[in-house]
Amino acid sequence: MTCEDLELSVLTEEALNDEARAHLASCARCQAFQSGSAQLLADAALPEPTAEEKAALAGLAPRLLQGWRVVDRRRSFARRALGLAVAACVGAAVASAALLPHLQPRVPFAPAGDTVTASEWPLESGLASSSDTEDELDAYEVSWPSP
C-alpha cells in the first residue's frame, strides 16, 4: 500500500481495508491529505440551492416548452422558406428552358436591301461552270444504260 493508493481510496470513499488503515495510522502525510482533502472538497462544493432557486427551477418546464415552441416555429418557417426558394429556383429554371427558344432573336434569311436576284444564283455564276460541276454532270450522263 503506497500513499498514492491510499489517497485514491480516501477520495473515492472506498472502505479502507486493514492494510490501508494501518498505513493511514502510521503515515502523517496521508493523515494530512485525508483531513486536507475533506476540507478542500467542502470548500469547493457549492451551497445547497435556496428556496428561491428551487421555486424558480419549478417553473423551468413551462419556460422550456415555450422556448421549444418558438424554436420549432422558427425551424418550420425556415424550412418553408427554403422549400419556397427551392421551388422558385426550379420553376425559374424550367421556365427559362421552355422560353429560351422563343426569346432568341430570329436571324432573317436575307436581310432587307440585300435581295438575291436570279442572276446571282450559283448556277448563273462562275461556280456553275467550274470543272467540278462539269465532271459531275458527265458522270451523271454516263451512268445511264444505253437503250
Add this chain to the structure above:
Amino acid sequence: MDVNAVASERAKLQLISARAASDAELCRDFLDGNTQAFGELVRRHQDLVHRLVRRYSKDNDGALELAQRAYLQAFEAARRALPRISAAATAGGEVPFRSWLLRIAINLGKNQLRDARRWQKVSVEQIDIEKRVEAGALQAMERAQREALTREAVLQLPKRQREVFSLRIDGGLSFADVAATLGITEGNAKSHFHYAVKRLHQLVQQRLMGEAS
C-alpha cells in the same frame, strides 16, 4: 384529435407512468407531440442540470438560462438522432439522453466561463464575499475567502478533471455514472478525480501564498 386518438394517448401515458418510462420513450413521445412527456423529462433531470450549471453562472437567472439552453440543445440532438434512437431502443440499447444533457450542460457552462473571462465580469464570489463582510463576521469572511479561492480554482482545472470533479461534487454522481456520462472507464474517472483534487490543492496553496505576500 378524435376520441380514439385521445383514448390511445391516455392508455399510452398510463402504461408509461405505470412502469416509469425510460428517457428514450419520453423523448419519443414528446417529439410526437406529447407535452406531458416533455414535462416529465424536464422534471426528471432538472435538479441535476441546475446543480451542474450553477458553478458557471453569475446568478440564478444565469443558471436557469444555461439549464434551458442545455435542454433545448439536448432535445434538438434527440430529434436529429431519433431514427437511430428508435433502432437502439428496439435492439435493447440504452438511449443516452441524460449523458447528452449533462455533457451539453457542462460544455455550455465552460463556454459561459470563457465568455465571462473575455468580458471580465465581476465574479459572483466577490459579490458573495462583500455581502458576508457586511455581516461583519471575521471568521465567516475568512471562510468565505477560502471558499471563493477554492471555487475559482475549480474553474481552472484542466477540462476533463473539471468535468469529472463537477459531476462528482456538484452533481453527486457515482464514479460509474460519471464514467458513463463522459464515456470513459470508472477507473479513469477515479484517476481524474484524484488528479483534480491534488491540482486543486496546489492551486489553492499558490493563491493563498500569493495573497499573503
